[in-house]
Amino acid sequence: MSVIYIFSYFVLFFVVLSIIGLFASWIDRKLTARIQWRVGPPWYQNFADIIKLSGKEVLIPENANKFMFIFSPILAVISSTICGSIIFLVLKERFGFGGDLILLVYLLTIPSLSIILGGSSSGNVLASVGISRELKLLLSYELPFICGIIIPAIKSGSTTSLIEIIKHQQIYGSNIFSLSGIIGFIIILISSCGKIGVVPFDLAEAETEIAGGSLIEYSGILLGFYKLAKSILFVVVPLFIVILYLGGSAINSFSGFLIFVVKYLIVLILITLIRNTNPRLRIDQILRFFWGWLTLIGILGILLTLSGV
Amino acid sequence: MERIIIGIFFLGFISGLLCRFIPSKVKYLKEIISGLVSIIYLAFSILLFKNTPYYITEIFLIDRFSIFISIFVSLFTLLTLIYSFSYFENFENSNRYYCYILWTLASSIGAVFSNNLILFSVFWGILAITLYLLLNISGEENAYPAKKTMIIVGGSDSFLIFGICGLIYLTGKYTITDISIFIASGLEIGIFFSLICASLAKAGCMPLHTWIPEISEKTDSIIMAYLPASLDKLLGIYLFSRILLNLFEYNPDFHSQLWFLLRLIGSLTIVCAVLMAIVQHNMKKLLSYHAVSQVGYMVLGISCANSAGIVGGLFHMLNNSIYKSLLFFGAGNIEKTTNEVELEKLGGIGKFMPITFLTFLIGSLSISGVPPFNGFFSKYLIYQGLFERTKSGDFEWSIWIICAMIGSALTLASFLKIIHSVFLGHKKDYLNEVKEVSLSMRIPVIILSSLCIIFGFGFIFPVRVFENSTNYILDKNFEYLIPSLNLIFVSLIFGFIIYLIFIGIKERKVGTFIGGEVKLKEMEMSGTEFYKTIEKERFFSRMYIGAKNKIFDLYDDFKRILFYIGQGIRATHTGVLPTYLTWILFGCILLFVIFMKF
Known part of the structure; x- marks a missing residue:
């Protein structure tokens, strides 16, 4: 593959993922509004937000590390785009290799990493509180998240290839149709709420407490980049869960594509429901919850998987 | 050939002796001599790598593996010498x-x-002695830690000698390549563990790790970067892999428990050391705990006993020595310019030291296993090995995977803490005068950080070398990583282009906004406060109190037991002469009675 070919592929994915992501965020916002008995924004609201932000002035704090401050939001966007591209390549082109599961797990930490670096480089006090929370959140959800990816990997014959996991599910039925599968699905669903950073785990931004936390100093298109990255994560993370637990069917035929979209929407709606029915947790509660109960249940899930239940 | 190799050894020892007797006032001569010698060593190793893939006699074992290690030993020495040119300028010793x-x-x-x-x-x-001597260079404050190091490392050397005697006794052979023992009885297990003990003490694996954090506070960063961070890891794991892959045969029925024990040690090392690291306030101590924690990955990988694990473990050994010495050099740069290693007292110097900052960031991302840097690929191979093993249906493998992965997340967290409290975050007022370090201290960090990137994108080359040298061949699957790497590479270029566009845009400088209030000093939050919540949790707080009282320190435990036993004897040492004389009299009578019986 030549560089120009990959480059055009990347740009194409970036555009596609941004559009889908902004739509997904709209679904999330609209559903939230309906649950709260409001009308909600029109479908183009998120696009309008991004366009408006790109027209605004960029402010940089005096004490900020300029390089890190500007590069972090860009890093957030490109890393989430890479995750999305790999997942799309797996789904559409059937391009996969042993170990892409591990690569994705590691790549999915980079958006959080870039939020932390960006917040840290702004030199703001409230941003420091925000990144402190984000770091502990990262530590907390990572443990059950790992349990949640080990379960389907073992179920599909100890593989680390997403393609193999999909193929296995097409032959033997989705991973979720077993006791350990249900446990794994619940665990990974909750921990991915932390990964995306939505309520009840949005304490790193927490507008009402620390005024946006890590993002407090960001404005203009740089803030827009962070919003875009979060929207892309709204696509990537649910897709990842669909592949691991819900059969992750191929999207070559029209009916297959439709079923796939429905599965994706189910996961997205579940995340939105969790976010709308729970209050924001404190960091020590989150730590105890993730490292305590959720991990214990996760380990139980692995034991059940190994015994074939 | 033999003569050349012997000549090379003598060159090192004699030129070292020569440097010892050149007075401190004579400038640049020692630097030139030592630099030349290390260049000769490097050139020799590279030439061997190119021309002589194998040369095995009764005395010398020169294969791809040992040559590859020797290249990096010489390279690290050369870089350390370049670094010390400015670091030890006008140094009396x-x-x-x-x-x-x-x-x-x-x-x-x-x-x-x-x-x-x-x-x-x-x-x-000799290596144990030079380690002790080098630690003593940093001043008298380092005497106690150096003594502790000598006792742990030197003590483990005696285990090595015991193990070697056992090997010779069992096989009657003196050459490493001829020996291949099948573990069947208690004696063989004893030999196995004494050899393993020596290698793990050198590499700094738990529970023999305590000397590394102990020496880190007072020792110069350059010596930390040279010995515990890079050379000792290379040598310790080199011995470890020779023991497991060459000296002993794999026996699935009996051996499996031993390998299980090694894996347990490895994963405990990863998690416990990194949990200790995240609460440290001293930058060098924090780095030293990571030097311990990373050994866990190597031990875990190699004791996986499959191709991916072994190659991954060895690759991780190499990667670790690259980024760990890079990080210690970075710490040295900061210490040199600010005279400070306490994280609370630093902040916001990334702006003034851009090269140190960027290279330190690369090192931190590599050690945390963020793709596309080198640390990711070795961890990736280790995980592949572990996942492959889950096929057996044993529960242990899932636990090892969880330990390794959470260890990597904790590593990332503790390095972000350093980056926040040293380079980013709030700028301390007294740090306004800070400037970037001199060229000779910049060159090593630049070279090492480029190695982190080169071994990331070009991971195939070192992996091939380890594959060929250990005869554990990986399946082709891992090569499919390359298209994803290309994607990452291209996207990073894309990101830089966007960045360059942004640099051009006119931006407005503003003060930070804290709800409209004026920022006070008390409001500042250093990275050291990040993990206080974790420290306060019931389980962890007990663990940290235990660690503070050195309960997990084998050296101190042993000392405590000795003192406890010695308590009674000590009570008799009153310093009164007649009491001693009475004791001597009693002793004589006792001996007399005993000898009378015979």
């Missing part, structure tokens, strides 16, 4: 320093190249 460095170089290469067990143990012993 510089003649001792250069002498010991050259001796360390010569004896490490000797240990790596020797096939004779006795020769190997001699070189290994």
